[in-house]
Amino acid sequence: MRWLLPVALTVQFMVALDMSVVNVALPDMRADLGFTPQGLLWVVNAYALAFGGLLMLGGRLADLLGSRPVLIAGLALFGAASLAGGLVRSPGALIAARAVQGVGAAALAPVAFALIAIAFPAGPARSRALGLWGMAGAAGGAVGVLAGGVLTDVAGWRAVMLVNVPIVAFALLASLRTGPTPGPAGAGARLDVAGALLATCGTAVLVLGLVGTSTHPWGSARTLATLGGAAALLVAFVAVEQRTAHPLLRPALLKGRPVLTANLFCLLLSSGQFAAFYFVSLCLQQVLGYGPTAAGIAFLPFSAGVVAGSVIATRTVAALGTRRLLAVGGGLAALGIAGFAVTARTDGTFLTFVLGPSLVSAVGIGMCFVPLGTAATTDVAPGETGMASGLLNSSRQVGGSLGLAVLVTVAAQVTGDSNRPADLVSGYATAFWAAAGLLAAGALAALVLLPGTRRADPESGPEAAPVAGPEDSQKNSGGAVDSAVSRSTQG
Structure with a gap:
């Protein structure tokens, strides 16, 4: 069991890494493979769409088949797609490789979160584990931007795909040493x-329609047809889930206010955060003249801020509760993203444009991970932790994809066809304001929807109801796992 936490954190780091590692390399990919501007966006969206659309399936597979088989299969698929992506010769092949990466990641992320939710008892042990889980994701995103810049400068854009291969190899070897992991939910359960x-399909068509609004008006036949088709598919999904005996997503799961609020908050948080830092990267390179490596280094304060925010959350969640912590974290994140809008200028510098807004937004975002994980697993049965994990990760990744699609359209409406730095800054600033609004809405949702803070028992940790371990053996292993968390925290 001592390898369980390193495996979960490695998977979370790698999945987050691939959401950001290609961003800085996009201009080089476009020049080498001949992407169109809209086609280039799909290098990002292909991964996000496959990942977000299949996360609920990946989580449910972990419930039905067991964590280890899904983990190993996901790692193998992710590694193979990364290797293929580093060898492609055409835009379509790279987009396909990114999509397959997303499929592999959709099997990995729910398993990592579900293992933590099941193996760690509610209280300080789980808070520390969730804090490390959040740090791993934030570090992967920040390191991805830095590594993308350095690798692109030193070895070319293909290295940003191939860098996953050794990480996958380590995770595969470590996963074989995790010891007993949660098994199948039961013989009678079936896959939906x-x-x-x-x-x-509903998610993919929805984002397709939103991305297309940058070239087709919202009232055009194409846009209305795609958005209408997406709505029909998603309505059909809801109807199927209400009728089937073994749903991919049990509708009653969302009747719990903590679970519902956690997913709504996560959707809004990722929508604003992912899009905002996409535009920060573009502004640094296209307006301020940063090279790929310099742009990556500029994101390091964000990584430091997230670590600080996660530490604060781990130490205060028992006293403040999920409601207050999410509201404060979301509010700080919104304030920081608004700072980018205020300081965006054609003559901006690292000190005036990047440092302050990055630190404020990062501390706020870091404060959200522990309460999000706690709320998302409150009152969830052990046999549905994969389902709950897939739902939370779906909210994160779909939110990021949708937020990017919408805010790219918002910025394009302001910028038009101009490439003048002043016009680009104006469009980016508008997108930053919109992103800040999404984060502020998330903070407000936490205040309105979550129940009030209950006094925490010092012996039991946060106020959230625990997700009990499904087996006595897992309960007995809690001390060893807690010790692993303590060693990781001290290290």
Whole structure:
């Protein structure tokens, strides 16, 4: 069991890494492979769409088949797609490789979160584990931007795909030493194939329609047809889930206010955060003249801020509760993103444009991970932790994809066809304001929807109801796992 936490953190780091590692390398990919501007966006969206659309399926597979088989299969698929992506010769092949990466990641992320939710008892042990889980994701995103810049400068854009191969090799070896992991949910459970297809197709068509609004007006026949088709598919998904005996997503799961609020907050948080830092990267390179490596280094304060925010959350969640912590974290994040809008200028510098807003927004975002994980697993049965994990990760990744699609459209409406730095800054600033609004809405949702803070028992940790371990053996292993968390925290 001592390898369980390193495996979960490595998977979370790698999945987050691939959400950001290609961003800085996009200009080089476009020049080498001949992407169109809209086609280039799909290098990011292909991964995000496959990942977000299949996360609920990946989580449910972990419940039905057991964590280890899904973990190993996901790692193998992710590693193979990364290797293929580093060798492609055409835009379509790279987009396909990114999509397959997303499929592999959709099997990995729910398993990592579910293992933590099951193996760590509610209280300080789980808070520390969730704090490390959040740090791993934030570090992966920040390191991805830095590594993308350095690798692109030193070895070319293909290295940003191939860097995953050694990480996958380590995770595969470590996963074989994790010891007993949660097994299948039960012999009578079945996979909801229809629900998985409807959820994936509905999400993909929705984002396709939103991305297309940058070239087709919102009232055009194409836009209305794609958005209408997406709505029909998602309505059909809801209807199927209400009728099937073994749903991909049990509708009653969302009747719990903590679970519902956690997913709504996560959707809004990722929508604003992912899009905002996409535009920060573009502003640094296209307006301020940063090279790929310099742009990556400029994101390091964000990584430091997230670590600080996660530490604060771990130490205060028992006293403040999830409601207050999410509201404060979301509010700080919104304030920081608004800072980018205020300081965006054609003659901006690292000190005036990047440092302050990055630190404020990062501390706020870091404060959200522990309460998000706690709320998302409150009152969830052990046999549905994969389902709850897939839902939370779906909210994160779909939110990021949708937020990027919408805010790219918002910025394009202001910028038009101009490439003048002043016009680009104006469009980016508008997008930053919109992103800040999304984060502020998340903070407000936490205040309104979550129940008030209950006094925490010092012996039991946060106020959230625990997710009990499904086996006595897992309960007995809690001390060893807690010790692993303590060693990781001290290290």
